[in-house]
Amino acid sequence: MREHKIVVLGGMGSGKSTLVRAIAAGAVVDTDVPNSDRAGADKASTTVAMDYADIDLPNGDRLRLYGTPGQQRFDFIWPILLQGASGVVLLLDATRWAAVEELQDYVAVLRQHAADVPAVIGVSRLDLAPSFDLETCTAVAGWGNRMLPVMPVDARNREQGLSLMDVLMSEMEVHELVPGHG
Ligand SMILES: Nc1nc2c(ncn2[C@@H]2O[C@H](COP(=O)(O)OP(=O)(O)OP(=O)(O)O)[C@@H](O)[C@H]2O)c(=O)[nH]1
Ligand SMILES: [Mg+2]
Structure with missing residues (x-):
């Protein structure tokens, strides 16, 4: 059995x-607490350590899924969690007014701490931002000759979550077949 972090x-x-x-459908540990961060004060709860879930895939592989805390003051945890990762899902909230700049910041984090790790970008909450332009995201989603796939995802929807994971798994397969290629 193979495990993927x-x-x-x-x-x-x-x-x-x-x-x-949504992906774990039940078997999940989270550390959400009532939110006291002013920058996101309209949000009832927030993650303070991480989310964690185990998912057994039909092919016998196991996914170990780690959700990071989003608050900026926890950014020291990101590189620690990225150590030994086989794949990264980067979620971008389409309703944020500076979404594209934030994407650039996260892409820089990946470049610094997970340059060789397969990754996929999911743009969430698109239903709340109908004029959002996915193309501008695609344009900044990479560095050098590395292009990260960008796709819409409603995080509440299990099927869409699984499709996002499928794309990531394909990236991981390519990565295994072609060592040294992102
Ligand atoms: N309308 C809409 N809501 C969404 C979509 N995706 C996620 N949400 C909602 O957005 C909110 C996201 O909250 P969380 O899942 O707690 O976000 P998080 O990234 O874990 O946040 P932190 O732990 O605080 O960093 C939830 O209320 C979701 O139901 C989407 O595509 N459309
Ligand atoms: Mg959270």
């Missing part, structure tokens, strides 16, 4: 905990 990154309220819960 998958790290879910993204800003506060981008849907990391929701995605982990």
Whole structure:
């Protein structure tokens, strides 16, 4: 049996905990507490340590899914969680006014701490931001000759969450077949 450590990154309220819960469908540990962060004060709860879930895939592989806390003051945890990761899901909240700049910041984090780790970008809450332009995200989602796939995802929707994981798993397969290629 093979195990894959998958790290879910993204800003506060981008849907990391929701995605982990949706994919795991029950067997999940979270550390959400009432939110006291002013920057996201419209949010009832927030993650203070991490979300965690085990998922057994039909092919016998196991995913270990780690959702990071989104609050900026926890950014020291991101590189620690990224150590040994086989894949990264980066969630971007389409309703954030500076979403594209935030994406650039996260892409820089990946470049610094997980340059060789397969990754996929899921844009969430698109139903609340109908004029959001996915193309601008695609344009900044990479570095050098590395392009990260960008796709819409409603983190509440299990099927969509699983599709996102499928794309990530394909990236991971390519990575295994072609060592040294992102
Ligand atoms: N309308 C809409 N709501 C969404 C979508 N994706 C996620 N949400 C909602 O957005 C909120 C996201 O909250 P969380 O899952 O707690 O976000 P988080 O990334 O874990 O946040 P922190 O732990 O605070 O960093 C939840 O209320 C979700 O139901 C979407 O595509 N559309
Ligand atoms: Mg959370």
